[in-house]
Amino acid sequence: MKIRKTLSVMRKETWHIIRDRRAVFLVTISPVFLLITFAYTLSVKIEDVPLAVMDYDGTSLSRRYVNELTSGKDFHLRFYASDYSEIERLLLQGDVRAAVIIPPHFMNDALGLRGAQLQIIVDGTEPNTGNFALAHIASFTDYFATRILQRSLEKTRPSLVSLAPIDLRVRTWYNPSLKSVVGMVPALIALVLTLPAVSVSLAITREKEQGTFEQLIATPLSRFELLVGKLTPYIASGLLDVALCALVGVFWFGVPFRGNFLLYLLLAADFFFASLSMGLLISAFVSSQQVAMIASLLIFLFPGFFMSGLFFPISSMPPLMRMESYSLPTTHFVIISRGLFVKGLGLESLWPYALALFFTGLLVLGLTTLFFRKRL
Amino acid sequence: MAIIETENLTKRFKKVTAVDRLNLTIERGEIFGLVGPDGAGKTTTFRLLTAIMNPTEGRATVAGYDTVKEPEEIKKLIGYMPQRFSLYGDLSVMENLHFFADIFEVRGTEREERIRTLLHFSRLEEFQGRRADHLSGGMQKKLALACTLVHKPQILFLDEPTTGVDPISRREFWDILSNLHLEGVTLLVSTPYMDEAERCSRVGLMFEGKMIVCDEPEKVKGLVRGEVIELRPQPLPKAWEIIEGWEGALDVQVYGGLLHVFVEDGERGMRQLETLLASHGVTVEGMHQIRPRMEEAFVSLIRREQEDAAL
Ligand SMILES: Nc1ncnc2c1ncn2[C@@H]1O[C@H](COP(=O)(O)OP(=O)(O)O)[C@@H](O)[C@H]1O
Ligand SMILES: [Mg+2]
Numbered sequence: 001m002k003i004r005k006t007l008s009v010m011r012k013e014t015w016h017i018i019r020d021r022r023a024v025f026l027v028t029i030s031p032v033f034l035l036i037t038f039a040y041t042l043s044v045k046i047e048d049v050p051l052a053v054m055d056y057d058g059t060s061l062s063r064r065y066v067n068e069l070t071s072g073k074d075f076h077l078r079f080y081a082s083d084y085s086e087i088e089r090l091l092l093q094g095d096v097r098a099a100v101i102i103p104p105h106f107m108n109d110a111l112g113l114r115g116a117q118l119q120i121i122v123d124g125t126e127p128n129t130g131n132f133a134l135a136h137i138a139s140f141t142d143y144f145a146t147r148i149l150q151r152s153l154e155k156t157r158p159s160l161v162s163l164a165p166i167d168l169r170v171r172t173w174y175n176p177s178l179k180s181v182v183g184m185v186p187a188l189i190a191l192v193l194t195l196p197a198v199s200v201s202l203a204i205t206r207e208k209e210q211g212t213f214e215q216l217i218a219t220p221l222s223r224f225e226l227l228v229g230k231l232t233p234y235i236a237s238g239l240l241d242v243a244l245c246a247l248v249g250v251f252w253f254g255v256p257f258r259g260n261f262l263l264y265l266l267l268a269a270d271f272f273f274a275s276l277s278m279g280l281l282i283s284a285f286v287s288s289q290q291v292a293m294i295a296s297l298l299i300f301l302f303p304g305f306f307m308s309g310l311f312f313p314i315s316s317m318p319p320l321m322r323m324e325s326y327s328l329p330t331t332h333f334v335i336i337s338r339g340l341f342v343k344g345l346g347l348e349s350l351w352p353y354a355l356a357l358f359f360t361g362l363l364v365l366g367l368t369t370l371f372f373r374k375r376l
Numbered sequence: 377m378a379i380i381e382t383e384n385l386t387k388r389f390k391k392v393t394a395v396d397r398l399n400l401t402i403e404r405g406e407i408f409g410l411v412g413p414d415g416a417g418k419t420t421t422f423r424l425l426t427a428i429m430n431p432t433e434g435r436a437t438v439a440g441y442d443t444v445k446e447p448e449e450i451k452k453l454i455g456y457m458p459q460r461f462s463l464y465g466d467l468s469v470m471e472n473l474h475f476f477a478d479i480f481e482v483r484g485t486e487r488e489e490r491i492r493t494l495l496h497f498s499r500l501e502e503f504q505g506r507r508a509d510h511l512s513g514g515m516q517k518k519l520a521l522a523c524t525l526v527h528k529p530q531i532l533f534l535d536e537p538t539t540g541v542d543p544i545s546r547r548e549f550w551d552i553l554s555n556l557h558l559e560g561v562t563l564l565v566s567t568p569y570m571d572e573a574e575r576c577s578r579v580g581l582m583f584e585g586k587m588i589v590c591d592e593p594e595k596v597k598g599l600v601r602g603e604v605i606e607l608r609p610q611p612l613p614k615a616w617e618i619i620e621g622w623e624g625a626l627d628v629q630v631y632g633g634l635l636h637v638f639v640e641d642g643e644r645g646m647r648q649l650e651t652l653l654a655s656h657g658v659t660v661e662g663m664h665q666i667r668p669r670m671e672e673a674f675v676s677l678i679r680r681e682q683e684d685a686a687l
Contacts (some may be wrong), residue, residue: 004481005478005479005481008474008475008478008479009479012464012467012471015464015467015471016464019466020466075566210465211458211460211461211462212463212464213460214423214458214460215456215458215463217428218427218428218451218456218458218477218478219451219480220451220452220479220480221479222448236671272527295570373431375430376428376429
């Protein structure tokens, strides 16, 4: 490999990027754009869930419970049902998504600490709303119950009061509100940063389509010089994306950045080395931009979405799928990004993932050099 | 020793045999013209010889190097200008030249001098800073040629360098090629224009992957059977029909309002034609015997090939 020739390819490639408005958009703005879109789409807050209540108890406590439950933005009290069949009808017609049934003696049982019971019915046809309703009613009820408990304990055994809030906190962990999705931003960054890999696979297939490839392979430019020359400007533009995405994460979504930013950039470069090499490998086999685009989306974006541990924990996947997960660079970078961004972890705990990325990159680049032919 | 040599060089695609058992020898310093209609296999031949495509069968050596085993050695010595414009449209004239100078490792004062010379002869000095895709077709071709010349190649492969170029630029282009030829560069040029074939030291006529003839232009023209009579009949379609049916005509070709009739003996043919056409009420203007040009030669050679294939 000759440095001068490689530099020349790099310079030419940079010109291609900065002189093409679409390319500029693709390598700089689009990851940020995608990040914001994903974060908002995934964090659409469920509000005003229509609710029916059937209060058999009719006491001051049951009324307070209903009032407090429906006073926030989460639920909208649509109906007071008078019997069970009415609730059934309301749910069936979709007039309400959830119903709370308060049995007789609710107040008595609760204040007497005899384990008051509540029945919650949720419309399962819309699992998201259903889960949300269930989780919210459950956590609210816990909170409500704790306060009752607290008050009755205050009267009897004041020393035990401090026990109560613990339970409350545990429950709010399960709160799927905006806050947790914002916590997902670092992982989403890992996902959207697969876009430079798409760009690089397009960069080579574009030359094939435009015929410049034919000219290039008839020169003494070596495969390695060509590949490295193509790779480097896209890694650089990727690092710019990292910075932009991190800024958006911190200042737009308010996610605290607790790790070392330089280390983050370094590990991102490591990630780009692996993922962009894969992009190059794709372009060794296909000759049209369209196919390259589809192939790289299939390889990066969709598995990145479902298999990188972004939404579904890898530990709960079947073994074969788990292996596939770990062969994706995105998976490792999701872990790195989450760990470094939010938890402030350093290399001492992230090194296995960094190493995995590095070797993936070496292996894939090696394969690319093997399969990439200076032939038509 | 021959600078280019092929031995049963063959390239088959799924449906067609683009190059069919080609045996070709080109000597150092030749200016060899590859002519033939679209789809004849010219481009594929260039790709095989420039070592960017592997043959299905047979072999080829360029400057003594095997195109399959030692492609990179070949690439240092040759310049290849593909048929399609294949420079970077978003790079300027100068940037394109420098890019190719870089990858051919032409450096220092030699590089500056080389680029200056190339800009001068291609008359692109005023357009140095212009993006390549904003140049006219003729200028693009000249820039492409300049880029393939940056490293002073020994052998130059030019695939249809003048297609789609205006006649004046075509002339200029051929003057440049003649100069290179005089400097000792070996040139392999493909063209669909028969008049350009006349400017080559040897021409090869390709048709459906096969090399039908390969010789000096004069000798190729000598291959035409019979003599050629040119005439301007009125009405032409009727005259054409009559002559086609006449047993004395070896071949009839139409060129605009003119007919070219191939006969065994020119003098006798003209007398016979005159009476034949007059008897059908066709008036004839300016009938005279002509020397066959490359064009007539190729058309009649290809027709002969087609007739042989049909038999
Ligand atoms: N890559 C290819 N795949 C399939 N067929 C091809 C390919 N390249 C050329 N051909 C076919 O081979 C024949 C010769 O083509 P080509 O060498 O381009 O001829 P020419 O340059 O003389 O016009 C044509 O029939 C063409 O369709
Ligand atoms: Mg061609």
